[in-house]
Amino acid sequence: QVQLVESGGGVVQAGGSLRLSCAASGRTFSSYTMGWFRQAPGKEREFVAAISWSGSIGYADSVKGRFTISRDNSKNTVYLQMNSLKPEDTAVYYCAAQGVKSSKYDSWGQGTQVTVSS
DSSP: OOOEEEEOOEEEETTOOEEEEEEEOSSOGGGSEEEEEEEOTTSOOEEEEEEOTTOOEEEOTTTTTTEEEEEEGGGTEEEEEEOSOOGGGOEEEEEEEEOTTOSSOOEEOOOEEEEEEO
């Protein structure tokens, strides 16, 4: 497992942008699939975006065209650039890591709050 620390959350007006960062410990970061998830009050946690060790990327339909996931293996960091934010994007955002031999995300960060005001 790796230790994950998210940062970059905050309060922004609708239409604004934020960039979340997730710093990972360990020397094998480049081999992990990294994902972003979010959980809004009263709702279940949902998938937002993921980027594999090979650079394959996937997004939830709700964020396609607005959010961009990227990674910098030299800095052990994954990013989530969020543009054109909407009030419904308000949630706690979590970073997660999935090892090469794992079938699930088995390391999670503590989360960072994103609040989009209308």
